[in-house]
Amino acid sequence: MENRALPENWARCRVTELAQLIRGVTYKKSEASKESQPGFAPLLRANNINGRINHEDLVYVREARISNEQWLKESDVLIAMSSGSIGLVGKAAQLRKVKGETFGSFCGALRPTSEIDCHFFGWFFQTRTYRECVSGDAKGSNINNLKRDHILHVDFPLPPANEQRRIVEKIETLFSRLDKGEEALRDVQKLLSRYRQSVLKAAVTGQLTADWRAENAHRLEHGRDLLARILQTRRESWEGRGKYKEPIAPSTSGLPDLPDGWVWASLAQLTHIKGGVTVDKKRESKNPVTVPYLRVANVQNGHIDLTEIKEITVNRDKAEQTLLKAGDILLNEGGDRDKLGRGWVWDGQIAPCIHQNHVFRARPVIPEISSRFVSYYANAFGQGFFMQKGKQSVNLASISLTAISGFPIALPSADEQREIVGRLEEKLIEVATVAEWCKTELTRSAALRQSILKDAFTGRLVPQNPSDEPAAELLARIRAARQAAPKGKTRRKATA
Structure with missing residues (x-):
């Protein structure tokens, strides 16, 4: 805490003199429920604390697991005592209303004495000074933890009750x-x-x-003629490499009418689509090369995030096959639902650079195909198609190269593509x-x-009002009351 002089009539104390700290309910994951049911109470966790209490993504635990003091009360200050993120540990929120909640063991609840203004006490735990104080105390190899003393020994500036x-x-x-x-x-x-x-x-x-x-x-080339030129270029580039297979055409059933001069084309007709390298640390390469590679986290909607670029060691031939070139369109193959199909254009920011198997690369067949136009189109309409054609679980989704190949794109002339992108x-x-x-x-x-x-x-x-009772007298009264209070242990309810 900042050690600056306090106003006259204020006093400096510690949190332990103004509140008791209660730790939360310990329970097994198998004992918790995602749904409310008789005999269960809502349990708040660290994700429910962010300056205020939110009641999203609650779990419910048996009431028999909850001791009397673990039922939250109005004006309790709920604190995240453990977190994998140093930025989250110590975050706090005061309960202004209670709804029969309790709280988990990774949290603590400060219950202030009735001698002070409970809301004044609660606002203190929103200050940057408090957060800086406890974040410096949190320690742990994987989980950052606050001990009781880290909270209870925090300095607290106490004004007179009326000033509070x-x-x-x-x-x-x-x-x-x-x-x-x-x-x-x-x-x-x-x-x-x-x-x-x-x-x-x-x-x-x-x-x-x-x-x-x-x-x-x-003066505009019809999209139909542009598509014919694209397909002809594909065939010619394949000569001498065996039997040519035509790219999948789009299914136009249910698609809207297009403007004059436009035509429906598939992603596979307009681009060469390729998956990336599989990340496998155990795999050995005979001719290894270490190169930067793009992950799902790098490929955002409308931009490439280069904040964290990882490297991978792969066979040199595989690296050359998945090498990115400026103008390549990148599309996410899977991950969380909101990540499926999002993407943007690679501008050659890093060379060399490859992509992992969860990111598709679509390389335009001819320069007249605007990478930015195709990418904008995919960001506008791709996710619905990808969700429909892909595989889905509760939170995750993915799409195969075959399925993404049929993604329908409304294709105008090259000139109109450029005009669209510019506008x-x-x-x-x-x-x-x-x-x-x-x-x-x-x-x-x-x-x-x-x-x-x-x-x-x-x-x-x-x-300040000089006629206010000095905080030192208030603090003396609080200390005396605590000394006089009977020392007893809180009894836990019997487990049903």
């Missing part, structure tokens, strides 16, 4: 205004997301270029500019919250 109430009133007035502003910004973000998808679909279906197409119809990207730049502004304003709002809390807990948010 004035501070809470001021915090909540200011935060209410920030809440309204942030809600408006998030509404804008949702609208931007819908607008972006709407513009994307309008572009790749020809709506965005309807006026341009009408003005230039006399679309102008719109997307506008969207990105507003989205970045929203992000900046939300960041600014979060910083302002921390500034308000910093002022609150250093005595600068509201004026």
Whole structure:
């Protein structure tokens, strides 16, 4: 904690003097239920804590497993005591309403004394100072853990009781205004997301270029003729390599009508599709080479994320077969449902670079096929097709090379492809500019919250009143009450 001087009439103490820390319910996974049922209570875990309590993705445990003190009470502060992420351990939220919940063993609940303003106590655990203090204490090889003393020995700046109430009133007035502003910004973000998808679909279906197409119809190559040239190029490039197999044509049943001059084509007709290398650390290569490779995490919707690039050792021949070239279209083969089929164009940012088997590479047959147009089209309509044709489990989905080959693409002339990409990207730049502004304003709002809390807990948010009872007297009364309280053990309910 920052060791700055406190205002007159304030006192410095430790959390242990103001609250008791209760650890959560221990239970076996086989004993928990995903559904509410008689004799079971909802159990909050670390994923339910994020500044506020959310009730998403709850599990339910037998009430017989819950001791009397493990039933959460209004004003308890729930803390994540263990987490695989150092950024999550120590996060906290105060319960403003209770719904008969308990909490898991990876969490702790601070129950403040009634002598202090419970909401003042709760707001302290949203400060950056608190988080920095406990994150420095969390230790563990795989899991970051906070011990009881890490929480209970945190320094706590205590003002007079009346000032606590004035501070809470001021915090909540200011935060209410920030809440309204942030809600408006998030509404804008949702609208931007819908607008972006709407513009994307309008572009790749020809709506965005309807006026341009009408003005230039006399000089545009029909998509049918472009497709014929593509297929002829495929056949010619295969000569001397054995029997040629025509690429799968798209199934046009149920597809919408196209603008004049457009034609339906399959991904396999327009591109050469190839899977990547399988990651297998045990496999030995006779002629090894170590190269960077792209994973599902690198291939995002509309961009390539190069934040973390891993390397793999493979046979040199295999590396050459899966080597990426500028203009290659990348599409995710599987993973979480939201990752299936998303992708973007490789611009040759790293050389050499290959791709793993969960990422398909689609290389245009001729330069007149715009990689960006095809990728935009896939991002607009691909996921529905991939989900329909692929394999699905509860959370995961995947699609085979054969299935993805039949993905239908509405193909205009090469000139219109370029016009579509140009117009679309102008719109997307506008969207990105507003989205970045929203992000900046939300960041600014979060910083302002921390500034308000910093002022609150250093005595600068509201004026001090010399007539308030000094915090030292309040603290002495709390200590005396704790000394006088009977020492007893909380009894656990009998297990049913």
